[in-house]
Structure formats: C-alpha cells, structure tokens
Amino acid sequence: MRRFVIGQAKNLIDQTRRRPPQPHHHNNLRLLSLLRPPASDTTPVSSPRLFSSSSSDMSGSDSSTSSLPVTLDSINPKVLKCEYAVRGEIVSIAQRLQDDLKTNKDAYPFDEIIYCNIGNPQSLGQQPITFFREVLALCSHTALLDESATHGLFSSDSIDRAWKILDQIPGKATGAYSHSQGIKGLRDAIAAGIEARDGFPADPNDIFMTDGASPGVHMMMQLLISSEKDGILCPIPQYPLYSASIALHGGSLVPYYLDEASGWGLEISELKKQLEDAKSKGITVRALAVINPGNPTGQVLSEENQRDIVDFCKKEGLVLLADEVYQENVYVPDKKFHSFKKVARSMGYGEKDISLVSFQSISKGYYGECGKRGGYMEVTGFTSDVREQIYKVASVNLCSNISGQILASLVMSPPKPGDDSYDSYIAEKEGILSSLATRAKTLEEALNKLEGVTCNRAEGAMYLFPCINLPQKAIAAAEAAKTAPDAFYCKRLLNATGIVVVPGSGFRQVPGTWHFRCTILPQEDKIPAIVNRLTEFHKSFMNEFRD
Amino acid sequence: MRRFVIGQAKNLIDQTRRRPPQPHHHNNLRLLSLLRPPASDTTPVSSPRLFSSSSSDMSGSDSSTSSLPVTLDSINPKVLKCEYAVRGEIVSIAQRLQDDLKTNKDAYPFDEIIYCNIGNPQSLGQQPITFFREVLALCSHTALLDESATHGLFSSDSIDRAWKILDQIPGKATGAYSHSQGIKGLRDAIAAGIEARDGFPADPNDIFMTDGASPGVHMMMQLLISSEKDGILCPIPQYPLYSASIALHGGSLVPYYLDEASGWGLEISELKKQLEDAKSKGITVRALAVINPGNPTGQVLSEENQRDIVDFCKKEGLVLLADEVYQENVYVPDKKFHSFKKVARSMGYGEKDISLVSFQSISKGYYGECGKRGGYMEVTGFTSDVREQIYKVASVNLCSNISGQILASLVMSPPKPGDDSYDSYIAEKEGILSSLATRAKTLEEALNKLEGVTCNRAEGAMYLFPCINLPQKAIAAAEAAKTAPDAFYCKRLLNATGIVVVPGSGFRQVPGTWHFRCTILPQEDKIPAIVNRLTEFHKSFMNEFRD
Incomplete structure (x- = not known):
C-alpha cells in the first residue's frame, strides 16, 4: 500500500529543515510525567499548564518570553473569568494518564480511561443511525446518485431523501454558503417536525x-x-x-x-x-x-x-x-x-x-x-x-455547516412507516434509547448503594448527579491540597479507576454540598465493571477518610 | 415514488392544527413586493425590515408588540453597531427580486440574479474537488468501506485516505466531539502541509x-x-x-x-x-x-x-x-x-x-x-x-465540525504524484485556478474600459474593487435617496441587470472615493453577458447623470 502522504511530507521536511527537529509535545508530556509523581490530588493542579511543553522555543520561564506582547494581565478579563469544567482540569489529567498508559501500562490499576465527563455517545461506542449517515454520504459526494451501483449500497429512501435535499439547495451545491439562517428547504422540514411534535404551527423563518x-x-x-x-x-x-x-x-x-x-x-x-x-x-x-x-x-x-x-x-x-x-x-x-x-x-x-x-x-x-x-x-x-x-x-x-444542517433536518423528519429504512431506523433508535434507560437505572441504583451517596433518578438527559456526603477528614485533605472536596474525590476516582467524572463544583451547587456528574453513556457491557470499580474505590476512599 | 415526508407532515398538521394556518413569509413578501414599487434607489431602504412579515401575529405596529420585553433600546449596543455589508441591504433587495422573478418574469429586464457579492464559488457552479468529496462520503458513512462495490465507485487513494483518517479518530467515531483544537492526527497532517509549504517546522499543537x-x-x-x-x-x-x-x-x-x-x-x-x-x-x-x-x-x-x-x-x-x-x-x-x-x-x-x-x-x-x-x-x-x-x-x-476538520486536513495534504486520484485532482485544480485567472483578467479589462472607472488587477483572492468616479448629479441623487453614492450605483445596477455587487462603503474607503466589490466567480460562459450588461448599464447610468 502507498505510504501515507503525511509521512512523506514529514520526511521531506526533516531533510530540509534549517533548524534541528523540535521535540514533540507528546514526548515532552511523557517526559514531564516521568519527572513528576503520577498526577494525584496532592499535586497542585489549580492552574494546569496545558501548553507548557508544546513549543521548545518557549522554555516557560517568564524572562525568556518577556518580549511577547500578550500577557494574562493584558487580555480580556472576561476570558479569564470564563470557566468550563466539562473540559477542564480533570480532563487534562485524564489525557496525560491516557498518554502515559500507552507505554507505562503496569503503572496503573486500570487499562483504559473511561470518559464519563461529557455527553459524547459515539466516543464510547454508540453507532450512528444508518439512514442519517447514508443521506449524508450521498449529499457529500453527489456523483454517487448517478451510479447504478449506489442502489445496491444505499436504502431507497436515503437516495430519495438525498435528491429531495439537493433539490432544495440552489444549484445542488452542498459546498456553498447557505442563507444565513440555513437552507430554506431544510428549515421547512424542521418547522414541519416541530409542528408534528407540538401540534402548533411553526414558521421556517x-x-x-x-x-x-x-x-x-x-x-x-x-x-x-x-x-x-x-x-x-x-x-x-x-x-x-x-x-x-x-x-x-x-x-x-x-x-x-x-x-x-x-x-x-x-x-x-x-x-x-x-x-x-x-x-x-x-x-x-x-x-x-x-x-x-x-x-x-x-x-x-x-x-x-x-x-x-x-x-x-x-x-x-x-x-x-x-x-x-x-x-x-x-x-x-x-x-x-x-x-x-x-x-x-x-x-x-x-x-x-x-x-x-x-x-x-x-x-x-x-x-x-x-x-x-x-x-x-x-x-x-x-x-x-x-x-x-x-x-x-x-x-x-x-x-452553519451544511452537513450539520442536513442532519438537523433529518433528526426532525426521520423515516416514516412504509419507508425502506423505517424498520431498521426504529430498531436502531429504540435499541439506543432503551439501553440508555437501562444504563441510567443500573448506575443510579449502584450509586445509591454507596455509603453517604444519594442520587436522584435520571428521568431524562444523559447524566447522573449524585450527592456525596464527604467525611470531614476528606474535606480537610482537599483543603490541604488546595482543591474543592468534590474535585479531590473525582481526581482520586480517576487515579484509582480511570473513570473521568466532573466535580459538582464545575456546575455550581448548594454551598457545602458535594456532587459529581457522570454520564450514562458507557456501553452496557462495560457498566458492570464500572460499577465494581466505582464501588471498590468508594469503599476504600471512605475507609481512608472515615472521621 | 414515495411522497416526501415533509409534505406528509405538513398535511397532517394542516388537518389538526388548532388555529388557522399562518400565511407564509414567502407569500407575504411577494404580496408586499406587489404593493410597493419594485425595489429601487428611490425606495428608502436604509433600515430594511427583513422580518417584518415573517409572523402574522406581529403586524408590525409598535403597540401590538409593546408587551415584548426586548427592544432595540434594551439590546447590547455592540450588536447594533456591528455591520456586515456582504450580506446586507443589497442582498435583501436581491432576494426579494429573485422571489418575484419566479412569478413575474416579464417585469424585469433580466431572467436571473447573479450573486457577485460574496466569495461563494460553488453557488455559481464551481464543482467540488472529487477526491475531497470521496473521502468525505466514506468518512460520513463508514459502512461503505466494508463493501466490495465501493471499490468500483471510489478512487483507491480516497479509500486509503478514509482509512487513515478513521484510524486517527478514537473509535473511528466521526460523530464524536473531538479534542477542542481538532483531531490530533488531522492537525498532524495540517502541520506537515504547513512545513511542506514553508520549509519551516510547524507544531500540530x-x-x-x-x-x-x-x-x-x-x-x-x-x-x-x-x-x-x-x-x-x-x-x-x-x-x-x-x-x-x-x-x-x-x-x-x-x-x-x-x-x-x-x-x-x-x-x-x-x-x-x-x-x-x-x-x-x-x-x-x-x-x-x-x-x-x-x-x-x-x-x-x-x-x-x-x-x-x-x-x-x-x-x-x-x-x-x-x-x-x-x-x-x-x-x-x-x-x-x-x-x-x-x-x-x-x-x-x-x-x-x-x-x-x-x-x-x-x-x-x-x-x-x-x-x-x-x-x-x-x-x-x-x-x-x-x-x-x-x-x-x-x-x-x-x-469544530468533523467534516470541516477532515476537509481542512485534505486541503493541506492533497493527492501526491503516483496516487490514483492525482491526475484528475491536478486537472480539476488547475482548471479552476486558470479559469479564475482568465475571469479576473476579462472582468478587470472590461471594468477599465468603462467611463470614469479604474480598476487594479486582481493579483489574487476572488474580487475586483473598481473605483467609480461618479458624476455630481448621481451623488446628489443618492443624497436625496438617503443612500451612499456607491450603494445608489449598486442598487441601480442590480435593478437594471440582476447583478449583485457590494458597495465600497461596506468595506470603508478613502472618504470621497466610491467603489464596489465584484467577485470573479461567475462561470466563464456567463462572463461575456455580464460584461455586456454591466457596460450597457454603466453607459446609461453615466448618460442619465452626466454633469
């Protein structure tokens, strides 16, 4: 098989570059993680330096970069004030662990990082709805619609739908900017979907x-x-x-x-x-x-x-x-x-x-x-x-991007009874939703069995948000580590199990209460192991910090 | 063929809705355009009301909407201050004309609107690069990669490339959120492309x-x-x-x-x-x-x-x-x-x-x-x-959206000599670029032949920005119509020819000078007619307002 062009370009550059090759971010991170103890709650991480090693020219000392014009003091203070915990510190630690796991597997009591920090179903193995992707592929490469072989590869309603969508786009140009609000015909489909959902009129405008x-x-x-x-x-x-x-x-x-x-x-x-x-x-x-x-x-x-x-x-x-x-x-x-x-x-x-x-x-x-x-x-x-x-x-x-526009129209006007895709569409949809319900229930019950933990049921959405009644000793340890008590708990959980959840302090909560958010998205066959690891960790944590 | 689901949903709603159907925006606009003279420079349009007819509940009188909490006085003044002429007033007028053209063809001295206001090549007939779309389709519907029929429909390097891209995405999940900066493997490809372009290192981070x-x-x-x-x-x-x-x-x-x-x-x-x-x-x-x-x-x-x-x-x-x-x-x-x-x-x-x-x-x-x-x-x-x-x-x-990320990586690492797609890729690329050069030259020469017009050559990008030396009478007429002189000219041009260009005042210019921006993007076979219409219009405009 042909050599991948990126490799070719890299070689070319390596031969011609005027300065020695720069060490890669990834290598530096691994080096750093070897130089310091594995990320733990005692490591001060209140100001993570995500990029401190990304460019070898910038050795990180203030004096070496003092000629650069932009500093934390001169940027927009609103940007400084903004926080987004769902992709915050805990995820940075998890990414470091994941990198180190590749070469240093024996150093950890787990063999993978399970990202329960964000509602990102397909990253955890959920498969896309086939009909949606068929339509998307046909609209991405419209020449397929002229090929007879396409009929063997795609459902007939995905082909029909792709034609309908293309007919709604001036010049069938899925590569053109659309109307600023989105393609009118797709907004018509969305408005019709809203009307069907609500029983009240909706205006595409x-x-x-x-x-x-x-x-x-x-x-x-x-x-x-x-x-x-x-x-x-x-x-x-x-x-x-x-x-x-x-x-x-x-x-x-x-x-x-x-x-x-x-x-x-x-x-x-x-x-x-x-x-x-x-x-x-x-x-x-x-x-x-x-x-x-x-x-x-x-x-x-x-x-x-x-x-x-x-x-x-x-x-x-x-x-x-x-x-x-x-x-x-x-x-x-x-x-x-x-x-x-x-x-x-x-x-x-x-x-x-x-x-x-x-x-x-x-x-x-x-x-x-x-x-x-x-x-x-x-x-x-x-x-x-x-x-x-x-x-x-x-x-x-x-x-907005046209692929996203097409999918938004499909989501609001999916296959209907009688369509070629309908049965498989319904099977895929109901399979996913019923499995999510099962996972929500299993995780909720497991959380409620933990000492000092209470968890409302997930009636909807993709998350559980249990309250953890932390022992005073754990709160004191968190204070000593200059971190919020629930962040302290979540980091310990990550280091012990590879499970990434987001501290409740990232969502705000009644002062003095502590929570974490955990998605219900790991695939069903992974849930028992997650429950076991979570349960074991929690027992050990509570024993360690019991008042 | 099956009836399109949108039609079905609309019918369903029409039967069950609790209030009488709302008149559609589109119908209202046509009605409005019949009630008033065709948009012309004498119509006061300094504050276009794009949505004034979009919702029948809002008849537009201030008293009827006085209970709504948000007013121009209460919104963020920065939003009010923001202007974006490329999709501004002239485009609104053009869209109204285009709608009216559908039913009222004989009322206009042209039969289509030619959008030269925005750098949107595919809206004017430019075809996408086949290789890019093949890869995109395969990444959109990855099940295609397992079908033998796919090999008859796609170039072999597009199949290879799709696999390479999928291998760089955790779980091959093109439907998952990526790293906040974009998929690492795609950033590697982009960095390699920058290195190949510049001869200096680039860091994917x-x-x-x-x-x-x-x-x-x-x-x-x-x-x-x-x-x-x-x-x-x-x-x-x-x-x-x-x-x-x-x-x-x-x-x-x-x-x-x-x-x-x-x-x-x-x-x-x-x-x-x-x-x-x-x-x-x-x-x-x-x-x-x-x-x-x-x-x-x-x-x-x-x-x-x-x-x-x-x-x-x-x-x-x-x-x-x-x-x-x-x-x-x-x-x-x-x-x-x-x-x-x-x-x-x-x-x-x-x-x-x-x-x-x-x-x-x-x-x-x-x-x-x-x-x-x-x-x-x-x-x-x-x-x-x-x-x-x-x-x-x-x-x-x-x-950012993964389809866009994939395309960005392809643009920076296109097919190389020896790849299955290489010859067709080069032919498509060079065909487009040489045609753009021809169109730029033809339009520049045509503009420079017009009385009082001087136009620098388009060395690059997608636009010409001619200077128009407007007669004092035209400037006075624009002032009377409460519009900038170049906007006055552009509106007249639109009404006479269907050609949409953007007044220089939307880009700012040396005070007292007047320009417009015209893309070089209409397909080559349309350029002669555009040149003719533009030339005829300009002659007639200058004759009308000659001092």
Missing part, C-alpha cells in the same frame, strides 16, 4: 440553524447582555455553557437553585426570590434559562410546572431561553417531554405575548451526532427589528 | 481547527479586546468581518489606508502614522490585521513588504493577525504567496520574538468548500498561560 446548540446560546447572550447590570436567571446546578457564555459576554449569572430533595424541582417561589434579590442589587434580569430535561440533573419538568414558568416569564418580562436539546432523552414512563412553545401556545400565548427561544441540537437524543455540529434555535416573540439584529449577527458568520 | 476562518478571528478579537481602549489596526478597504468582530467585542478599529494608486500598496509609514494617531487618542493597539492576498482589494504582498510588516509588529509589540485564506488564489506570474510565518522564520524570528496567528479556510482556494465550514488558525509566539486561555475558549464550543 423562525428557525436559525447553528453549529450545535452552543453558538445559538452565545448569540442570544450576546444580544441580551450589555454589561454586568444585565442578568440571566440560570438553574444551579447548571450546564457550564451558561456560566461560561455569561462570563464571556460580561453579564451576571443570577442563580436559582433546583431542589434536590424533590428530584431537582424548579420552584417558582425560588425564581421570584432570586429575581427580587438581583433587582435589589441593581441587576436587570433579561432572561430565564431552563434546561429540560435537566443537565446535569436529569429531571423532566411537568407540564404544570412549565405553565407556571411561562406565566412567570410573561409577568416579569423575561425572555425564556429553553434548552431542549435532550427532548428525545426521556427514560421513565411517568414523564413526557413538552416543548415550552407547545406549553405557551396551549395557554393561548402567541407571538405577541412571550419571547421564547428553543435550542435543539443533533448532538444528543438517540442520534448523538456531536462531531457534526448541527442544531437550531426557534426564535419566537421578538419584534421584527430585534430579529433583524439576530439575523445580522448570524450573517457575520455566514452560515 | 499550534493548530486550532475552526468552523471556517471567521470563528478564529472572533476568538482572537475576544482575547485581545477588553474595551474601546483596545485597538486593532485594519486595512481600509477591509473585509467587514474585521469591523464587525471588533464592534461586537467593543474594541476600536484603527484604520490604515491601502494605496490604490500603487496597486493597493501597504505602506509602513501609514501604519506608523495611524498607530501614533491611535496612541494620541488613548488607544492601545493590540494587533495588526493583514489580509494577503487582499480582500476586497486583490493585491499580493511582496516578501520585502512582508518583512517590513513583521519588523513593525515586532518593534511595536503587536500581534500579527495574518488572514491568509486566499493563499492558493494567486493569478499573476510575477507574484507568489509567502506565509507570514515563513517570512518571520526566514528573518530568524522564532516563538519568543513575534506573536503571529495565521488564519486558513477551506472556503477559498481552488476548493471553495464554503458550506462545509472548515479552517484553522496556527497560533505561534504566545506564552503558555495565554495559550491555555485560547484553549479554554475553544473548549466552551467543544470542537
């Missing part, structure tokens, strides 16, 4: 397609936040996209606490209290962010609760930012997902009554197409001049 | 993959700008991404004027003058943005000029933001693209000497994969702690 839900959230924060006097009500615990985005845009996160004792209940009295508190500090609250199903908390709101939330927003003049990316992830028979738009419309509230933005993503659900970066926001109840401003900001980035 | 170049530019602006006291030196005329991004991040655009008389020359004396001027206003200039080859101006910088720019940045402590997205688009034998990193390294400046960010995109070059949204920035000469901050901001958005 209300859809803004985005590279995942995150850019949509940023866009709304950018619109709504002028200064730290603008507040956004956010659930605590929250998905740290919200705190990060608010920090980057210089606003104030106004927290409202979910009630862990009632299964992470969202109480209107708490919203009122926090709103008043913010007002008394001179903060104008612009919006209420609600994550339903909850992240990291996994609860599914009742329709009655949602009606109260809608009324609260209407009364208080708040934009309702509805993070509904887990709308397909509901695992319990007594709960059902209702979109906030459906709830608002069923209360008789229309475009003139409430400002509502619903975020959807192709990264979650049963599809889990995180890497494709697709999603949309449905923007309703804004005046035309404000909508023009949203359109303008979308235009500056030209458009 | 310096590569941050992005959804096109724009998000990279935003990321750097976000890092460097804390307030309006932070300035960014930008060329005038400039690609309005820069002014838009600086406005959104609340900084100050510090202009430096390119010298039209010397082929849009970049003079160091002008940089110094503007830097001093900014300092005297209390502005700290953080960075110098250079677009090479130039957009909208098409010049290619000489290596000597680049050396002076590098020295200027080093001496003044400025980050050099090098927009090098047109690096493959050079059309004249006497000019050659040199990356700023190569220039800096060849001067002996390393990581410790100069802070340099190079932006690259898959949207331009001969590939023109705008819709795939891929690109990268190569970040060199930053301290490790500042790089951590860039990494953190990248992490908040998780990663």
